[in-house]
Amino acid sequence: MKINPESKPISEIFSIEGRTIYNIPIYQRNYSWHENNIEALYNDVINEDDGYYLGNLLVTSTENPVEYNVVDGQQRLTTIALLFLAIYEALKDINTPDLDHTDLKSFFSLQRDIERKLITAYGSRLRLLESDQEIFESYLKVFEDQEKGKYGHRTFGKRYKFIQELIGEKDDEGKLIHNFKTLEYLYNKLNNVELLRITVNDLTDAYSVFTSLNAKGLPLTLIDLLKSYYLSEAVKEFSEKKALERWKDLISMFMVNEEPNATAVTQFLQNNYDAFEGEGNTSITKKSSLRKYEQLFKIKGHYYMDVLIQNAELFSMMVPRLRTNTSISYSTKLISILDKLSKLDASAVYPLVLKLLKSFSESKINEENLIIILNYLINYYVRRNIVLKPKSSNIRAKAIQSVRILNGVNNLNETGINVVKENLNQISVSDEEFNTSLNGSIYDTSPQTVRFMLIEIERKYGKFFSKQISDNLDDVNQNGQYIWTLEHILPQSPNLTDDWKKMISPENVDYAEILQKENMHKLGNLTLTGYNSELSNRDFVFKRDYGQSNGTSYLGLRTNLFINESIFNESSFETKNTWTVEDINNRTALLARLIVEEFSID
Known part of the structure; x- marks a missing residue:
């Protein structure tokens, strides 16, 4: 096995002169870091000394001498690329007439350097999986002064928006404001952190190195x-x-x-x-x-x-x-x-x-x-x-x-x-800001917090649990997983059934998937269940009555939880046969009001 470890500053990984390309192989998962992962990396970059070790980058060589396949390190590599891109976009908000001659020269140099870091003669330096690459290349159009695509409902787009907000501050009107010196400082700090790039010949060797790095027997802690x-x-x-x-x-x-x-x-x-x-x-x-x-x-x-x-x-x-x-x-x-x-x-x-x-x-x-x-x-x-x-x-x-x-x-x-x-x-955030966010697609923001809020609301208003039925909302199974998990009433599966398509978009079923993406992660579309896998992608009536056909009490949406009452509104259980975007929005508004009241900081 041939292993070539090299300590590389980010300035060399994303070199303004180099032609190196990092390819994310098809067997990898999509970009999946959450806000806390991104913020932790950002804080390390800002707070630690120059030369700070940011982690490993495990790659395999390819037939193309300037191209590597990334085995481990995709998440931090993508985050770093998005940080550079966010700095570039923030620079566009700077009022250049306010800069002196020296800063103005540095300003234009910084813009050129970031473009060269992210774009090579062969295209983007970082080649992500297809769905992520579509968004990334759309965002890279800012270098050509073209308008970016709107991907705010996609995870990749949400994480980039978070990065943009992370490096800036907001004025009283909620608009991001930036300072050239601050952006230049962040750019330099980012360039000076280091990754240990470990190059091996093939995937088998890469797997051996990966398991060794993630096993016991690590360096001094x-x-x-x-x-x-x-x-x-x-x-x-x-x-x-x-x-x-x-x-x-x-x-x-x-x-x-x-x-x-x-x-x-x-x-x-x-x-x-x-x-x-x-x-x-x-x-x-x-x-x-x-x-x-x-x-x-x-x-x-x-x-x-x-x-x-x-x-x-x-x-x-x-x-x-x-x-x-x-x-x-x-x-x-x-x-x-x-x-x-x-x-x-x-x-x-x-x-x-x-x-x-x-x-x-x-x-x-x-x-x-x-x-x-x-x-x-x-x-x-x-x-x-x-x-x-x-x-x-x-x-x-x-x-x-x-x-x-x-x-x-x-x-x-x-x-x-x-x-x-x-x-x-x-x-702190205001009640208005909190309520606005609660009316958005909050599942993708923080599913664990959504689960927490629903449980607290259930415990405050619900009567399902009693001396005869113990509260097991926080209990876990033998695998350490919660028994009660979040359930999407309108499924989040990309393969939406025809019945669901007709239900949420009766006038144009081709528009159903767009409505699904816009509404499936809203608060009003979420509840708690111990039968997530059984309900899965099934139709609304099946989810409503699940359990009764087996001669048991209701185990689906008719489970007598307080948070389920708002699914049916004033209708009886039997006559509520549909679940629409209007239903989701109405229930979202109702639950959001209860949550704002419950989690007050006044």
């Missing part, structure tokens, strides 16, 4: 390096055996399947530093955390391990899969609240939550007021995940700012919620 820093100080005071025992006490907080979870340790160390050691409002980066903790062990010695263990126990209570590793005991109600927060990918506020749990352990805040603040954070994140703003980095800055203020407060019962709300509400 933050855990290993932290261990070396700690032991170097601890052995000065007591035996290596005792030092190792204390180390194991810390790592035991992060054991998953008998192995320490490196990601969880890294998250803890960053959040611990931001909550208790940092001074400003900026979050510590992964790279700088190494130096910071080395300094902490040198200054505070091995005693600092006791502090880390205590804080690690608190952090583990925030993460359900780690909770069994701790000896802390919380009430069922508080555990339930922490579980809800963990389902919303609210890691940006973890420094604040860690601070609050520490204050709770020190009796600086009681459970009632702690839960009030945590419920506020839950509502805040539901809204954030649906509207996709503010940015996670901005939320984290406000959360850290709240921590700094709370550090000077002994009794958080009196001021805690006010401090948190005053900081986070400065960048």
Whole structure:
């Protein structure tokens, strides 16, 4: 096996002079990164030092010496290309007469360079799968001053729109505004991050390398390096055996399947530093955390391990899969609240939550007021995940700012919620923005948050679950999958049946698929079911009455859930035989109103 690993800056991967083309083979999946993946990459590019290692790019060589097939790394490669394209489009919004001579020269040079990065003499440098490439090439028409196609309902188009909003700020009218210096800075930062491009001869060799890279036995992690820093100080005071025992006490907080979870340790160390050691409002980066903790062990010695263990126990209570590793005991109600927060990918506020749990352990805040603040954070994140703003980095800055203020407060019962709300509400979304997003195609935005909202609405208003029927909405099966999943009433399958086509577009069945794409992911078309695979692409009446034919109670849309009542409106179950775009929009408006009320931050 011949392997050629090369560390390459993005400036060489997307070279303004090179002819290299990266082809996504047919066996790969489409571009599938979500907003949180994109934002994490963006934050790494912005916050880490030049030369930051962004990951691997595993490729196989082809007969064409300038063309590679991408085996691993497609998602980050596509995201980087879209970031360059978004910078180019943002530059077009700059008012060039406002630039001085030097900036004006850099402005035009930057535009030319981005075009050369993405377009070669042989076409686009990145060749995606057919459906993605169609959109990508349409977007590349901006280099020819042609209008782009409208693909806002497609996943690829939505992710690009998110990237455009990520690199800009909005004015009071909601229009994106850009600054040339900021865009130039982002362009340079992006050029200077590095990928490890690993080239092999064929797919068999690529698979061997891929499995090796993703198996155990990876290079040194933050855990290993932290261990070396700690032991170097601890052995000065007591035996290596005792030092190792204390180390194991810390790592035991992060054991998953008998192995320490490196990601969880890294998250803890960053959040611990931001909550208790940092001074400003900026979050510590992964790279700088190494130096910071080395300094902490040198200054505070091995005693600092006791502090880390205590804080690690608190952090583990925030993460359900780690909770069994701790000896802390919380009430069922508080555990339930922490579980809800963990389902919303609210890691940006973890420094604040860690601070609050520490204050709770020190009796600086009681459970009632702690839960009030945590419920506020839950509502805040539901809204954030649906509207996709503010940015996670901005939320984290406000959360850290709240921590700094709370550090000077002994009794958080009196001021805690006010401090948190005053900081986070400065960048919160309005009810109007929340309602507007709820009336859009929200399933594609954040399906896990949609499921969360529907469950909370059901629990508040529903009467299906009782002493005889236990609430199992959050239960999982033997494969670890939720029993109750989201169900599309109008199917999302691309092979829509003729009955469905006639139902949603009776006057022109050829228009049905367009209506399907525009409406299938709306809130009003979604419900919860334990029989997703059975309902699948079946017609509306089958979904309505599923279960009755087997002599059982209704298991389909007639399941006596509160959220199902709005499917039928005032009609009886038996006479409601159709499901139309009007039905979807009406139910969307009804559920959206309930959700805006339920997840208020006022």
